[in-house]
Amino acid sequence: MKKLIAGNWKMNGTQASAMDLISAIGIGLDENPSLTDTCDFLVCPPALHLTIVKDAIEGTNAPVSIGGQDCSANDNGAHTGDVSSDMLADIGCEYVILGHSERRADHEETSAYISEKAGRALISGLKVIICVGEQEEEREEGREFDVVAKQLRESLPNSASAANTVIAYEPVWAIGTGKAATTDDVAAMHSFIRKTLQEKLADAGDIRILYGGSVKPDNAGDLFKVENVDGALIGGASLKADQYLGIAKAV
Ligand code: PEP
Numbered sequence: 418m419k420k421l422i423a424g425n426w427k428m429n430g431t432q433a434s435a436m437d438l439i440s441a442i443g444i445g446l447d448e449n450p451s452l453t454d455t456c457d458f459l460v461c462p463p464a465l466h467l468t469i470v471k472d473a474i475e476g477t478n479a480p481v482s483i484g485g486q487d488c489s490a491n492d493n494g495a496h497t498g499d500v501s502s503d504m505l506a507d508i509g510c511e512y513v514i515l516g517h518s519e520r521r522a523d524h525e526e527t528s529a530y531i532s533e534k535a536g537r538a539l540i541s542g543l544k545v546i547i548c549v550g551e552q553e554e555e556r557e558e559g560r561e562f563d564v565v566a567k568q569l570r571e572s573l574p575n576s577a578s579a580a581n582t583v584i585a586y587e588p589v590w591a592i593g594t595g596k597a598a599t600t601d602d603v604a605a606m607h608s609f610i611r612k613t614l615q616e617k618l619a620d621a622g623d624i625r626i627l628y629g630g631s632v633k634p635d636n637a638g639d640l641f642k643v644e645n646v647d648g649a650l651i652g653g654a655s656l657k658a659d660q661y662l663g664i665a666k667a668v
Contacts, residue, residue, distance in 0.1 A: 418623075418625065418647055419454075419455055419456055419457050420455060420456045420457070420641060420646075420647060420648040420649070420665075420668050421456070421457050421459060421583065421625055421627060421647060421648030421649075422456045422457065422458050422459065422648060422649060422651070422661070422664060422665045422668075423459040423460075423461065423484070423512075423514075423546065423583075423585075423627060423648060423649065423650045423651065423655075424459065424460045424461060424651050424655025424656075424661050425461050425486060425514060425517070425629075425650055425651065425652050425655060426438075426460065426461060426462045426463060426466075426486075426655060426656060427463070427486065427519070427652060428463055429463070429656055430462075430463070430466065430656070432466060432469055435462055435463075435466040435469060435470055436469060436470075436473055438656065438657075438658060439460065439462075439470045439473045439474060439479070439481070440473060440477070441658030441659075442458070442460070442479065442481060442658045442661060442662065443473070443474070443477045443479035443481070444658075445658055445659070445662040446458065446479055446480060446481070446662070447477075447479075449662065449666070452662070452665050452666065452668075453480050455665075455668045456648075456665045456668055457482070457648075458479075458480060458481040458482065458665070459481065459482045459483070459484055459511070459512055460481055460482075460483055460484070460655070461483070461484040461485060461486050461512070461514055462483070463486065464485060464486070464500050467483060467485065467505070467508055467510065468508050470483055471483050471508060471509045471510075475509075482511040482512060483509065483510050483511065483512075484505075484510050484511060484512030484513055484514060484543075484544075484546070485500065485502075485505040485510050485512070485513040485514070485543075486513075486514050486517070487500070487513065487514065487515065487517070487520055487534075488500055488501060488502040488504075488505055488513050488515070488534055488537070488538055488543075489501050489502070489534070489537070490530060490533040490534045490537050491537070492537065492540075501537075501541075502534075502537050502538040502540070502541035502543055503541045505538075505541070505543060506541040506542050506543055510543060511543065511544060512543060512544045512545070512546055512583075513538050513543050513544075513545055513546070514546045514548065514585075514650075515531050515534050515535050515538065515545050515546065515547050515548070515572075516528070516531035516534075516535075516547050516548045516549070516568075516572050517548045517587075518548060518550055518587060518589045518592060519592075527571075528567070528568050528570075528571030528572040529571055531547065531571075531572040532571060532572050532573060532574050533574075535547060535572065535573065535574045535577065535582075536574035536575070536576060539574060539576045539577070539581055539582075540576075543581075544580075544581050544582065544583065545577070545581065545582050545583070546582075546583045546584075546585050546627070546650065547569075547572050547573065547577075547582060547583070547584055547585070548584075548585045548587050548629070548650070549565050549568040549569055549572065549584065549585070549586060549587070549610075550565065550568075550586055550587040550588045550589050550591075550592075550629075550630070551564040551565060551588055551589065552564075552589045552590065553588075553589065553590035556588065556590070561588075561606065562606070562609055565586070565606065565609070565610065565613075566609075566613050569584070569610065569613050569614065570613070570616070570617070573614075573617060573618075577617070577618060578618060578620055578624075579618065579620040579621070579622075579623035579624040579625075580620075582624060583624070583625045583626075583627060583647075583648075584610055584614070584624060584625070584626045584627070585626075585627040585628075585629050585650040586603070586606055586607060586610060586626060586627070586628055586629070587628075587629035587630050587650060588602075588606075588630050590630075591629075591630025591631050592629065592630050592631070592652060593631070593652055593653060594630075594631060595631050596630075596631055597630055597631040597632060597633075597636050597640070598628070598630060600639050600640060600642075600643050603628050603640060603643050603646060604643045604644060604645070607626050607628070607643065607644070607645035607646055608644065608645050610626055610645070611624070611626060611645055625647040625648060626645055626646065626647050627646075627647060627648045627649055627650045628640055628643075628646050628648075628649055628650070629649060629650030629651065629652070631653075632649040632650075632651050632654060632664060633654050633660065633663075633664070634654070634660055634663030634664050634666070634667055637649065637663075637664040637667035637668075638667040638668075641667060641668050649664060651664060
């Protein structure tokens with residue numbers, strides 16, 4: 418299975434910087450075409466920049482998919498400020514990230530609500546990247562497997578399958594801290610996630626499980642060697658084309 422190199426640009430940048438970033442990624446992929454033998458590329462810009470980034474990708478034929486960072490649980494109508502999954506699909510998104518820990522924290526999103534959003538996004542034909550991961554104190558208390566199992570059981574909609582769903586394991590204490598999980602911890606959690614998914618999905622063996630949390634070019638090689646690590650969800654390092662592509666080169 419190719420590794421999915423997914424960049425989460427979060428709430429960063431301007432139209433100009435988004436164009437610079439996607440154009441630098443396109444040029445880098447043009448210069449290193451063999452990267453697409455081992456990796457699939459995805460960027461998730463802020464909602465307001467999705468269209469210009471999509472247009473830039475189409476203009477250069479760069480082998481990069483785009484995705485949203487969130488979507489509404491509703492299909493359309495009176496939901497001021499929300500972006501629907503149909504809208505994301507309509508402008509050419511292939512993916513949407515759901516249940517990122519920042520949304521769980523900033524917007525008090527529960528796993529049940531994430532499951533509703535995911536079900537709606539799948540109806541729109543999007544693939545969902547469902548994020549799970551424990552807080553630092555939950556790990557210190559030895560509860561990381563229980564926390565992640567509960568998030569998985571409650572966040573996945575019944576329509577999920579390996580073809581339309583990706584799981585991102587992102588220990589919250591590793592996000593944006595420069596302190597990635599150890600390869601032993603990642604190995605244990607990714608294998609546990611795959612086993613837990615088997616309760617619900619007949620094709621759990623084929624589902625992609627990404628690791629996220631301070632992935633950089635210099636730790637990506639070791640992380641990608643870990644069994645059941647099928648790619649990375651990258652925050653900070655995805656805002657610099659050389660680092661984002663450096664992570665792919667580590668495959
Ligand atoms: C993220 O926000 O999903 C993330 C993994 O961030 P970072 O790579 O900066 O830790």
